[in-house]
Amino acid sequence: MYVHTVRFRDLRPPKSDTNLFSYHLNKLVKNGLVLKVDGGYTLNLLGLSYVDRVGTKDKTIQMQPKIITMLLIQNSDGDILLQRRIKQPYIHAWTLPYGTLGINDPSIILAAKRAVREKLRLQNQAMRHIGDCYIRVQADSHMLSTTLAHIFKFNCDDIATSDTMMWARPHKLREYVLAPAVEEIVSRGFFNDPFFFEEFDVSWSISKKAS
Incomplete structure (x- = not known):
């Protein structure tokens, strides 16, 4: 949310299984929320729309303007x-x-x-x-x-x-x-x-x- 592009090693949470994280990341790519680009990963249109609706503090989804x-x-x-x-x-x-x-x-x-x-x-x-x-x-x-x-x-x-x-x-x-x-x-x-x-x-x- 706070960066434009992020590398895989910086995106993966500490101590998480690499294969499991890769699986979920690839799912996000396949579903159009994340885009793989030179230098790492960035949010696609659906991802950008999602983060605009999610609350910064409580992470709840806001469907209203x-x-x-x-x-x-x-x-x-x-x-x-x-x-x-x-x-x-x-x-x-x-x-x-x-x-x-x-x-x-x-x-x-x-x-x-x-x-x-x-x-x-x-x-x-x-x-x-x-x-x-x-x-x-x-x-x-x-x-x-x-x-x-x-x-x-x-x-x-x-x-x-x-x-x-x-x-x-x-x-x-x-x-x-x-x-x-x-x-x-x-x-x-x-x-x-x-x-x-x-x-x-x-x-x-x-x-x-x-x-």
């Missing part, structure tokens, strides 16, 4: 904050910082504030709920993911860059491998409407890799 809060953040130079995804699907692609809504979040705005604290280490950040987006992603006619994103916007200069966080010029977003609908959401957020709702149908290639 994922609901997230997504942060559209600009600094005083007008740059947009991008965060590199570190897990599948869309691993290594650049996205807007986001957080998943949890059952214990008392409201959407408080869920967004929690995402800001956890992702950016900012406290009591003022923000505005500017719109909602429904994002459906298909790859080779296979439904890969569905997400309802509540978009929150604010300005901030107190965020340090790193290997997984960077500021990008809005007109240069196409130079990066972006997660689905990122460029469209940024553009829509600049309209400064009181509130908007958009639906995006996106085609995705599983061969995409961010640089």
Whole structure:
């Protein structure tokens, strides 16, 4: 889930029987969840769809669309904050910082504030709920993911860059491998409407890799 390609020896659990593990791995390949490539194994379309629905903590399967809060953040130079995804699907692609809504979040705005604290280490950040987006992603006619994103916007200069966080010029977003609908959401957020709702149908290639 947290890598694009993994070698057999790194994929096999410690102390597990090699032949037994090979049997189950080959079953995953045969059933279209895992693909054997140069350098090891990667997730195929069904595998990517599966990991998008499985809970990170409790490993339960979520059959409903994922609901997230997504942060559209600009600094005083007008740059947009991008965060590199570190897990599948869309691993290594650049996205807007986001957080998943949890059952214990008392409201959407408080869920967004929690995402800001956890992702950016900012406290009591003022923000505005500017719109909602429904994002459906298909790859080779296979439904890969569905997400309802509540978009929150604010300005901030107190965020340090790193290997997984960077500021990008809005007109240069196409130079990066972006997660689905990122460029469209940024553009829509600049309209400064009181509130908007958009639906995006996106085609995705599983061969995409961010640089």
